[in-house]
Amino acid sequence: xxxxxxxxxxxxxxxxxxxxxxxxxxxxxxxxxxxxxxxxxxxxxxxxxxxxxxxxxxxxxxxxxxxxxxxxxxxxxxxxxxxxxxxxxxxxxxxxxxxxxxxxxxxxxxxxxxxxxxxxxxxxxxxxxxxxxxxxxxxxxxxxxxxxxxxxxxxxxxxxxxxxxxxxxxxxxxxxxxxxxxxxxxxxxxxxxxxxxxxxxxxxxxxxxxxxxxxxxxxxxxxxxxxxxxxxxxxxxxxxxxxxxxxxxxxxxxxxxxxxxxxxxxxxxxxxxxxxxxxxxxxxxxxxxxxxxxxxxxxxxxxxxxxxxxxxxxxxxxxxxxxxxxxxxxxxxxxxxxxxxxxxxxxxxxxxxxxxxxxxxxxxxxxxxxxxxxxxxxxxxxxxxxxxxxxxxxxxxxxxxxxxxxxxxxxxxxxxxxxxxxxxxxxxxxxxxxxxxxxxxxxxxxxx
Ligand code: SUG
Numbered sequence: 001x002x003x004x005x006x007x008x009x010x011x012x013x014x015x016x017x018x019x020x021x022x023x024x025x026x027x028x029x030x031x032x033x034x035x036x037x038x039x040x041x042x043x044x045x046x047x048x049x050x051x052x053x054x055x056x057x058x059x060x061x062x063x064x065x066x067x068x069x070x071x072x073x074x075x076x077x078x079x080x081x082x083x084x085x086x087x088x089x090x091x092x093x094x095x096x097x098x099x100x101x102x103x104x105x106x107x108x109x110x111x112x113x114x115x116x117x118x119x120x121x122x123x124x125x126x127x128x129x130x131x132x133x134x135x136x137x138x139x140x141x142x143x144x145x146x147x148x149x150x151x152x153x154x155x156x157x158x159x160x161x162x163x164x165x166x167x168x169x170x171x172x173x174x175x176x177x178x179x180x181x182x183x184x185x186x187x188x189x190x191x192x193x194x195x196x197x198x199x200x201x202x203x204x205x206x207x208x209x210x211x212x213x214x215x216x217x218x219x220x221x222x223x224x225x226x227x228x229x230x231x232x233x234x235x236x237x238x239x240x241x242x243x244x245x246x247x248x249x250x251x252x253x254x255x256x257x258x259x260x261x262x263x264x265x266x267x268x269x270x271x272x273x274x275x276x277x278x279x280x281x282x283x284x285x286x287x288x289x290x291x292x293x294x295x296x297x298x299x300x301x302x303x304x305x306x307x308x309x310x311x312x313x314x315x316x317x318x319x320x321x322x323x324x325x326x327x328x329x330x331x332x333x334x335x336x337x338x339x340x341x342x343x344x345x346x347x348x349x350x351x352x353x354x355x356x357x358x359x360x361x362x363x364x365x366x367x368x369x370x371x372x373x374x375x376x377x378x379x380x381x382x383x384x385x386x387x388x389x390x391x392x393x394x395x396x397x398x399x400x401x402x403x404x405x406x407x408x409x410x411x412x413x414x415x416x417x418x419x420x421x422x423x424x425x426x427x428x429x430x431x432x433x434x435x436x437x438x439x440x441x442x443x444x445x446x447x448x
Contacts, residue, residue, distance in 0.1 A: 002380035003118065003188055006058045007316070007373045008390070009049045010106035011400070011433075012042040013064030014426045017412045018365060019098035021137045024210030026246035026306055027366035034364070038103070039408035041361030045106065045372060046400055048357050049392050052326070052373075055318045059392040062108050062152075062374070063437060065144045066430050066445045068423060069100040072140065083420035090418040101417050102137035107367045108374040109177040109251055110138065111145050113222045116181070116377035117158075118188035121227030124160045125382055127153065128222045130175030131164040134213040139167060144446050151443045152387040159382070162225055165218055172198070173218035176374055177249035180256035182278075184286035185317075185350075190377075191282050192228055194219035195250040195268070197238045205269065207243035214238075214250075231285060234278050237269040246306040251370050253305060257315030257323065259288060260349055264305050265296045291349045299343075300336045308337035312368030315351065323350040326369045332356045389438035399436050407432070 020032015053059035070085055073096060078085045089097040105111070112127045120126050129146040132138035142164040153159035165171040178197075183190035196219045197212025199205075206212060216235065223233050238250055242264070247253045254263035259282070261275075268274050275292055282290040295305075305311060307330065314326040325344065331337040341354050362372060378386065389396075407429035409416075416422065427445070434441040442448070 003116065003377055004058055004383065005317070006060050006376045006378055007052055007056070008060045008062050008108055008376055009045060009373045010108040010111070011061045011064050012038070012045040012106045012362065013067060013103035014038050014408045014429050015067045015101045015412065015422070016041040016103040016106070016361065017098065017101060017414065017417065019095065019102065019414060021095070021098060021102065022135055022248065022366060024243070024246065024248045025366040027364055031364040033414055035411050035413045037361060037410055038412050039404060039410050042404040042408055043401065044359050044361055046397065046404065048326070048359060048369065048372065050397050051355065051357065052316055053392045053397070055324060056316050057319055060390045061392060062105070062111060062148060062390070063433060063439065063444055064103060064430070065105040065141060067101050067103065067426055069140055070423070072100045073097070082423055086418060086420055094414060097417050098414060099137040099140070104138050105141045105145065106362065107371040109371045110175045110249070111141070111374050112149060112175050113179045114176060114374065114376050115192060115226040115228060116190065117379060117382070119190055119192060119226070119228055119232055121229070122160070124158060125153070125376070125378065126160045126162065126226040128162045128173070128225060129164045130173045131167045131171060132174060133167045133169070134172050134174070134211055142167070147443055147446065151439055152390055154387065155385045158385050165221055170215060171218045171221065172213055172215045173222065174213045174249055177251045177371065178214040178219065180254070180261070182256055182259060182261070182282055182290060184259050184288045187286055189232065189285065191232055191234060191285055192223065193234050193236065193256065193278060194223060195236050195238055197240070197243050199237055204237070205240050207240040209244040210246070210248065212238070212240070212243055213248055231281065234281055236274045236278070239266050239269050239271070242266055242302060245302040248366070251312055252309065253311050255311050255313060255315060255370055258317065258350070260291045260293065260315065260351065262293045262311060262344065264300065264302070264311060265294045266302060293344060293347060293349070295340050300340050304334055304336045308334040309363065309368035310337045310340060312370045314369040314373060322352045324353040324355055325351050326355045326357060328363050328368045329356045329358050329360070330363060387439065396436070403429070403432060403436060
């Protein structure tokens with residue numbers, strides 16, 4: 001079969017820090033203002049990529065976006081030389097300085113929604129970069145991500161990289177974190193499951209405590225843009241209760257891969273009807289059954305689901321055809337999550353192996369294994385046409401590890417963001433990275 005799923009992980013940038021910027025993301029609030037270790041973060045991310053590359057042979061990466069975005073501070077009225085702008089912002093509104101330093105583009109599950117060409121009306125692979133308009137620090141990613149994706153998927157004949165949706169509350173879009181594609185092993189056409197937190201119908205139920213970051217309008221618009229046929233799409237709403245418990249993206253409470261869905265029994269509104277419909281559609285499309293594994297509140301409380309990130313594990317099909325569940329070490333440390341994993345492996349489906357990885361630097365900001373990767377299914381021509389410099393080989397892994405050790409700080413506090421020396425340091429690192437990845441430096445530095 002020529003269609004293959006590639007994993008594009010976000011290479012964790014040199015300014016990884018804990019600024020507590022994401023309201024509704026429990027870990028980000030809990031660890032806000034702690035001292036981060038950017039070097040350890042990037043090495044943990046690279047070790048995950050290496051592991052998946054060894055298992056699957058299909059690991060790629062997306063470069064970190066250039067930080068800081070001092071132009072944001074200037075547009076907000078801070079003026080003078082860089083050092084003055086930084087100093088004024090730090091004294092007056094340190095959260096704005098943290099925003100323009102955020103390394104949040106590491107969570108590439110939020111980079112875009114991707115529909116493989118087998119699903120799209122025009123036979124091209126469609127990508128809609130997420131506008132991430134619910135938070136200021138993440139909204140800064142959208143246009144730069146679009147530019148990077150255009151540089152990597154640089155053939156209009158084979159790929160269609162859209163502009164992000166309008167940056168307005170009707171269209172709040174967080175990308176693949178709220179989108180799962182199911183496909184029967186060995187088949188090409190898939191069923192795309194779009195999950196939103198806020199229904200367009202004003203009368204519908206919505207979370208009370210925390211914001212819903214994905215709207216129905218956004219999900220429907222992405223499906224329309226990608227030219228998906230009605231029998232290949234299914235829409236569902238997140239249970240507002242779970243958003244209020246800290247499930248800011250659906251991928252914190254559900255994960256799907258090929259013909260398997262692993263989720264909490266509280267994940268969706270009207271769950272049994274919705275999953276009944278999903279199963280029926282999948283069976284009609286593929287002639288095979290969807291395997292749904294649900295865990296009840298008694299097996300895993302919502303609180304344990306959110307703290308362990310069990311449902312943010314990454315499922316990968318290995319070269320030998322088996323499927324591995326890649327979990328954060330927090331799952332191994334949580335008894336209920338550990339027991340659930342035992343049941344997953346014991347149940348008769350293709351998940352036959354569990355791997356625990358230390359991703360604590362990312363986890364402390366609410367980003368687990370599944371947040372760190374974007375799935376892109378490519379056919380043989382697309383595999384050849386995409387930019388080859390982002391494919392993780394043994395050689396690239398070595399170069400990147402060395403680059404991280406040379407350029408990244410071992411610790412970064414909120415106070416450290418005040419150091420004007422950090423601007424040049426990160427700029428230099430990104431410039432060198434453009435050579436390593438063989439991508440134009442104007443693209444990586446986001447210059448005209
Ligand atoms: O958007 N955290 C990210 C975590 C994203 C996780 N991605 C998925 N679930 N797919 C967010 O909330 C925290 C940044 C800070 O507080 O410094 C942050 O942006």
